[in-house]
Amino acid sequence: MDVNREIRMAVNTGSVDFGIKEAKENVENEECELLIVASNCPDDTLKDSKEYNGIPVYVYRGNNQQLGSAAGKPFAVSAISIKDAGNSNILSLRAE
Numbered sequence: 001m002d003v004n005r006e007i008r009m010a011v012n013t014g015s016v017d018f019g020i021k022e023a024k025e026n027v028e029n030e031e032c033e034l035l036i037v038a039s040n041c042p043d044d045t046l047k048d049s050k051e052y053n054g055i056p057v058y059v060y061r062g063n064n065q066q067l068g069s070a071a072g073k074p075f076a077v078s079a080i081s082i083k084d085a086g087n088s089n090i091l092s093l094r095a096e
Contacts, residue, residue, distance in 0.1 A: 003060070004070040006090040007036065007080065011071045014086025018071070020046065023079040027053045032081040034091055038064040041078045056094040 010016055017026055020043050026032040034056050040063045041047040049057055060067050068077035085091045 001089060001092065003093070006088045006093075007067075007070045008072055009088035010082055010085050010090045011080075012086070014082065014088060014090075015084035016071075017081045017083065018073070018077050018079070020079045023081040026081040026083065027055050030055075032083045033085070034058060034082040034094055036060050036067070036080040036082065036090075036093070038062065038067040038076075038078050040064055043078070046079060058093040 017023065023035050023046065032055060035046060035052060036058045037046045038060050046052055046057060047059060051057060064076040064078045067080065068075050071077055071080060082090055
């Protein structure tokens with residue numbers, strides 16, 4: 001699976017939030033199905049766990065600039081919370 005393509009598809013056709021603060025809020029409110037965090041995410045709570053409060057966490061192999069680029073954003077993104085995958089297969093990352 002091309003992770004970058006699936007991230008872009010989820011951003012374009014689904015419902016996602018960007019940022020560490022939003023990711024933590026979405027987890028606390030059980031409003032997301034998957035967290036994607038950059039390899040250089042400054043929040044070790046997210047980066048160093050396979051699950052965060054029962055929500056699967058996928059550590060993106062690139063840094064926050066590359067994650068932002070994969071999402072089609074002109075800025076660094078440390079975390080993406082996937083609320084609805086849309087037409088993407090991004091939720092299959094939960095199994096990895």
